[in-house]
Amino acid sequence: MSAKALTQKSTSLESLAAEGALLARHAGAGKSTHVFTRVHSGYLHEAASKEASSLRTATTEPALELKLQRVTSLAGKVGADLKRVGHASKAEQPRLARELEAAAKELK
Amino acid sequence: MQAGATFRYQLLWVVVIGVAGIVVYSEMCGRVAAVAKRPVFDLVRERTGFSAGLATLAASQVVNLMTCAAEVGGVAICLQLLSGLPYRLLIPLAVVGLAVASWVLPFEWIERVFGYLGLCLLVFAVAAIKLQPDWGSVAHGFVPGSHTGGSLSVYLYFVVGLLGAAMTPYEVYFYSSGAVEDGWGLKELGLNKVTSMIGYGLGGFLSFALMIVAGTLFLPLGIDPQFLGTPPLGAEEAFGQVGLLLALVGILFAVGGAAIETCFSGAYNTAQFFGWRWGKRERPAAASRFTLAWVIIFTLAFLVVMTGYDPVKLTEYSVIFSVVALPLTYLPILLVANDRTYMGSKVNGKLANVLGVLYFILILAIAVAAIPLMLITHGGQG
Numbered sequence: 001m002s003a004k005a006l007t008q009k010s011t012s013l014e015s016l017a018a019e020g021a022l023l024a025r026h027a028g029a030g031k032s033t034h035v036f037t038r039v040h041s042g043y044l045h046e047a048a049s050k051e052a053s054s055l056r057t058a059t060t061e062p063a064l065e066l067k068l069q070r071v072t073s074l075a076g077k078v079g080a081d082l083k084r085v086g087h088a089s090k091a092e093q094p095r096l097a098r099e100l101e102a103a104a105k106e107l108k
Numbered sequence: 109m110q111a112g113a114t115f116r117y118q119l120l121w122v123v124v125i126g127v128a129g130i131v132v133y134s135e136m137c138g139r140v141a142a143v144a145k146r147p148v149f150d151l152v153r154e155r156t157g158f159s160a161g162l163a164t165l166a167a168s169q170v171v172n173l174m175t176c177a178a179e180v181g182g183v184a185i186c187l188q189l190l191s192g193l194p195y196r197l198l199i200p201l202a203v204v205g206l207a208v209a210s211w212v213l214p215f216e217w218i219e220r221v222f223g224y225l226g227l228c229l230l231v232f233a234v235a236a237i238k239l240q241p242d243w244g245s246v247a248h249g250f251v252p253g254s255h256t257g258g259s260l261s262v263y264l265y266f267v268v269g270l271l272g273a274a275m276t277p278y279e280v281y282f283y284s285s286g287a288v289e290d291g292w293g294l295k296e297l298g299l300n301k302v303t304s305m306i307g308y309g310l311g312g313f314l315s316f317a318l319m320i321v322a323g324t325l326f327l328p329l330g331i332d333p334q335f336l337g338t339p340p341l342g343a344e345e346a347f348g349q350v351g352l353l354l355a356l357v358g359i360l361f362a363v364g365g366a367a368i369e370t371c372f373s374g375a376y377n378t379a380q381f382f383g384w385r386w387g388k389r390e391r392p393a394a395a396s397r398f399t400l401a402w403v404i405i406f407t408l409a410f411l412v413v414m415t416g417y418d419p420v421k422l423t424e425y426s427v428i429f430s431v432v433a434l435p436l437t438y439l440p441i442l443l444v445a446n447d448r449t450y451m452g453s454k455v456n457g458k459l460a461n462v463l464g465v466l467y468f469i470l471i472l473a474i475a476v477a478a479i480p481l482m483l484i485t486h487g488g489q490g
Binding site for chain 1: 188189190191192329330331332334335337338340341344345348349352353356489490
């Protein structure tokens with residue numbers, strides 16, 4: 001995987017994490033419906049899982065190995081958090097929102 | 109929305125140019141329909157001959173089918189976001205619902221139901237205000253100039269995409285066929301001007317709102333809207349669940365109405381090209397081949413969506429491919445609107461001609477640039 005492709009993956013995951021954080025924040029504040037939260041987070045989770053799968057099988061030049069590992073690890077975490085957003089209680093959502101925001105910042 | 113989330117408000121000027129372009133050409137189409145009593149595709153074949161007409165028909169049908177499929181998929185996703193039912197179950201329900209509405213409802217009622225409920229999208233305009241954008245930057249976005257936030261090629265790709273979306277061919281095909289169906293005559297020339305300005309102006313206004321919401325909310329958060337469920341988050345941020353539901357209902361009916369228009373547009377083109385009897389006002393048995401054409405288009409759109417291809421991606425591609433077909437659509441309109449044998453004293457005036465020619469040059473330029481830009485930017489991803 002080239003440096004450009006890795007950056008694109010990272011940007012894409014950052015976007016998914018940020019969107020998931022916004023959705024979780026809305027769900028926690030009672031601004032969203034359960035159905036919308038579940039379905040939309042499902043789409044975000046599916047996209048993050050696809051990115052995570054392609055990252056897990058990717059290889060790159062030695063100089064980028066560490067970055068690839070970090071992005072792959074964050075991809076797994078973002079995917080798992082997004083899955084939880086769809087089924088979490090209102091009380092759990094703010095914590096998930098914070099975790100996803102932190103992941104988005106790390107991916108920046 | 110993607111334009112706003114990438115370049116904030118810097119592409120608002122493109123929407124103004126695109127809307128003005130579709131108003132100029134729709135006014136010509138409506139005038140041709142009112143004076144010559146003939147719709148666009150009828151004239152395309154007559155002016156360009158069988159071979160070029162057939163090429164135009166093929167290109168427009170491919171774009172129509174892609175657009176219709178994307179819209180059917182969009183309706184299914186919207187229903188899923190509202191109901192929580194499985195997407196694959198909702199695709200046939202969406203197609204059947206749209207086909208039944210097309211079959212049962214008279215033309216006026218299709219316009220009223222889908223048009224009025226589509227107005228729920230105005231929630232984005234109110235959300236854009238409530239999100240308190242920097243109005244100075246918004247105003248600056250109406251002036252073309254240098255850009256920040258992305259590469260030049262991506263910027264140009266969005267310019268082409270926004271112009272293509274504003275001037276998509278099915279709109280003029282549907283508009284002119286509708287004018288013939290409504291029996292427009294010389295008395296309706298004033299109505300034609302008002303309808304084209306208000307109708308497309310409203311569409312442009314909603315585009316401004318969506319771009320402002322994206323630039324104010326999504327860009328600072330680093331969100332690149334890739335899903336149909338992303339825009340409603342803007343209304344949700346401003347108005348909570350009420351905003352969310354208004355946004356979803358608005359998208360559902362706006363996209364559903366567009367799916368019917370696209371489907372009918374394809375049937376109109378086919379029937380007019382082959383000289384079949386056509387019209388929504390005709391009994392289905394009396395215009396059987398026209399009726400069969402729109403049923404087939406819905407069926408093909410259903411099959412395309414059932415492959416699982418992402419409707420949002422399909423929309424992006426259909427917009428870019430429609431740009432390539434734009435000159436084939438708009439040149440015959442410009443020629444006929446200037447032809448006294450069809451138009452008598454109602455040919456284009458100086459202003460309509462200057463604008464028509466300028467827009468045609470612009471259309472040629474973006475038609476040439478569309479595919480290379482899509483390839484260079486990997487579909488706007490940079």
